Structure formats: structure tokens, C-alpha cells
Amino acid sequence: MTTIAVLGAGKIGEALLAGLLRSGRAPADLLFSERHPERSAELTARHGVRAASPAEAAREADVLVVAVKPQDIDTVLTEIGDLRVGTLVVSLCAGLPTSLYESRLPAGTPVVRVMPNTPMVVGEAMSAVSGGTHATEEHLALVTELLGAVGRVVRVPENQQDAVTALSGSGPAYFFFLVEAMIDAGILLGLPRAVASELIVQSAVGAATMLRDSGEHPVTLREAVTSPAGTTISAIRELEVHGVRAALIAAIEAARDRSVELGRAT
Template sequence: MSAGGTGRSGLAIIGGGKIGEALLSGLVRRSGADGIVVCERHPERAAELTARYGVPVLGLAEAAARARVLLLAVKPQDIGTLLALLAGSVDTGHLVVSVAAGVPTATIEAALPAGVPVVRVMPNTPALVDEGMSVLSAGAHADEGHLDEAETLLAAVGRVRRVPETQQDAVTALSGSGPAYFFYLVEAMVDAGILLGLPRDLAVDLIVQTALGSAVMLRDSGEHPVQLREAVTSPGGTTIAAVRELERHGVRAALIAAIEAAHDRSVELGRAARDR
């Protein structure tokens, strides 16, 4: 395929897992299925995505021939195999956008023809409800125009920020894995409500709405989290008793340690992808 081949437009989402589907669903809701194709190696999953979103499922070579933007939405351990299969079908007229956690742009660039622009993205699963957080970094051959294009793509499913690539492992640990931390906390709070005698559905409703309202307050008030917490914490009251227990059990330190562990794992995944 020659560089800058003609007739290509639109987007190919390569990988139909949770993140691939999250982005696909948001894009289809926002602007329809026109111009979007999917590559998915499992036939049953491919049929499911076609039925659900009305998008065609193509092979890698055909998808690359048709689409200009190639969104790599596979697991880090599968990126090497994918790039080896894709390399012969990609040229500098493409834009490759990778959401493979921990995999540096340099690793992707080294496996593709020289000069192919690559943008690394860390999204998260709230993209399924158009409330995702996606963070972009440019590779060696990606310019501002490529970043703008990737940002427009990801803005369909939530907010977008740009960072130097050196910060991407920290982003992965904080917002990429972040939804799981919140779900874990909500699960514990719901269990506490049940322990205290509330029906499960009521406990879930109370906690979910409280989480939603608290997030909106954080986003819109402009106040520091400490200020917002202190506004709920009356002297000698119920909240300070609860906060004391959280501190006594080391919840703050445990959360920081957990996020550090996620960061370290992201670095390991990138190193493993590079060494394959």
C-alpha cells in the first residue's frame, strides 16, 4: 500500500472488547454508524457487535484499506501480534490511535512502517455512558492536527485531556483503572447498608445518587475536596466518627498504595510489549 493512499476515510476499531465496545457505542450514539468498521477475531462477538450497532466487521487488511484512522483496542499482551499482522497494510496516510494500556508509542512505531503517526490514549469505561475520561499523548510522528483528530474522536464519549507520554502510566493508574476503585467503594458501602438493615435496592439507590451528586459538586463547585468533606463533618457528629475509622484502618494509605501498584503494573506491561 502506498503512502497516503486514496479513498480512505472513517474509523476502524480493532478489538471488540469492553473498551472497544465502549468507544463504539458512544460514537454510534453521537453520530451514527456511518464510516465505522470493526475488526474482531471471534465470530460470535463480531456478530453481536454487528447486530447491536449496525457496523460491518472486516478483516484487518480490508479495514486498513477502507479506514484512515485505526483505533487499536486490544489487550497489551496482544499488541505485538496485532502490529505484526497490521504492518503490511499501514502507511503514513493512516492515523493509528492506541488504547492498549501501558504500551508506549515508540513500541508501536517500531513495528509499523517509518513515519506512521501514532497517538496513545488512556480511556476508561464510563465512555459507555458518554462520561469517559480520555488522555492523549503524541508519538514521534504525530502533530497537532493528529492530536486534534484523536481528541475529536474521543470527545464523543466524554472529556479529553492531553499530557506528555511520560505521564501516561500515572494516568492509567488513576483514571484508566479508577472506575474500579469507585465500584469497589460503592460495593462496600452497599454491604454496610445491608448490614445495618436496609434493603439492597434502597442501599444501592442511596449510594449511587450520593456518589453522582458528590461528583457533580466536585466538578462544579471549584472547592477543594477537603473543604467539601469538612462541610459535612460536624464536631462530635456521625461523619467525623466514620472518618476516624477510615484513618484508623489506613484507607487513605491503602488507596495510594493501590494506585502506585497499578502504575507499576502499567510500566511492566509496556516493558513486556516492547520486549516481545
């Protein structure tokens, strides 16, 4: 059985461990590294998975998932420098190119770059994967299978990963921002916060499900709600007047640019 180690057991790292366990992976085939002893003890108690140092994980794992903050990558790469030949490295670090890992790890190390997002914690992640120089079709298939335990997966060329980071990696935050504003609007209109929250959250869930399952273009679904001279078209006009569409596009471009900067800074 393939041994999988997760370096960095924050929200994403723990969500991946939990998803792999739900998919049928045995706790004995998983391990993780975490710098805070209290957090390590908590995760072992909750999931039955063994904690190890990054160096130990690198020696034991067939697949090494790097899920640390980008600014911590230099330390991690130093600690796992004696990686076993043939170990697959999977990077979940925003902005970091596969070439960074390939230049610091043993020659020929296969690397797959992944951009997940936080809905992984509820098994609804959107992850994009790209193979490095030495990653084979088998490596990409394995990573796709692993990530399928926590959501949906697409493959993209690595030169599109910064755009993916801006669109789906940061995407949940944009939705949370919009939902927050809509709840505030409900309160302004006289609704209790709890009622406004339930109305908007369920509307968001329903709308997302329609988008995913109907196959219809968003314009078609929006037009179905937009009656002539009705309430919805009045709201849409105000959104356009205030430049909401342009603001969203500019925000996503800014996130893309920051992802590029993170890659250059390493």
C-alpha cells in the same frame, strides 16, 4: 469523510463505535475487527457497522484505533504491517508506549496513545492522550474530537501515561470497590440490600456531580458535611485509623508499577 476502524470490539471498542455514531458519524465511515464471528454479527446487527479483518481495516482506514488486550498486540501489529502511509494509529492499550508501534509499523506512522476508562460505555469516559514522535497537533486535535463523543479528554506528556493508567484508567474499580463495601455496611446496619444500594449509588452520583460542577476542593466539600462532634467526623476518624488514605495511595502506586511492567514486557 474520515474512515475509522476499531480493532478489538470489546466493551471499550463497542462503546467508542456507539459514541461515534451518536455524534453523527455515518456507519459507512466506520468498521471494526473482532475475532469471534458471533460477536461480529451481533455488533453489525446492533450498530450497522461493517466487520473486517485487521489487514482489511489497515488498508481502508484513515484512523486505526487499536483496542485489544496488551498481550495480543504482537499478533495485531503483524496483521496490520502493511498499513497505508499516513494512517493515524490510536492505541487504547494500557501500558504500551508509542515507540512500540513506531518500531513495528511503517516509518513515519503517526501514533497517539490514549488511556480511557470504562465509563465510556455511558458516555462519561475520562481519556488522556499523548502524541508519539510523528503525531502532529492536527492528529491530537482529531483524536480529542473523536474521544469527546464518549466523555472528557485531557492531554498529557507520554511519560505521565502510566500514572494516568493507575489513577483514572483503573479508577472506576476503586470506586466500585468502595461502593460495594458501603452497601455491605448498610446491610450490616439492618438496611435491605436494594435500599442500601440506592442510597449509596445516588450519593456517589451526587457527590461526583458536586465535585465536577462546583469547582470546590474535595476538602472543602467534605468539611461542609463534617459537623463538630457529629457522625461524619466519627466515621472519618475510623477511616484514618485504619489507614484508608495510605492504602489508596499504595494501591494506585501498585497500579502504576504494573503499567510500567506491561510496557517493558512488549
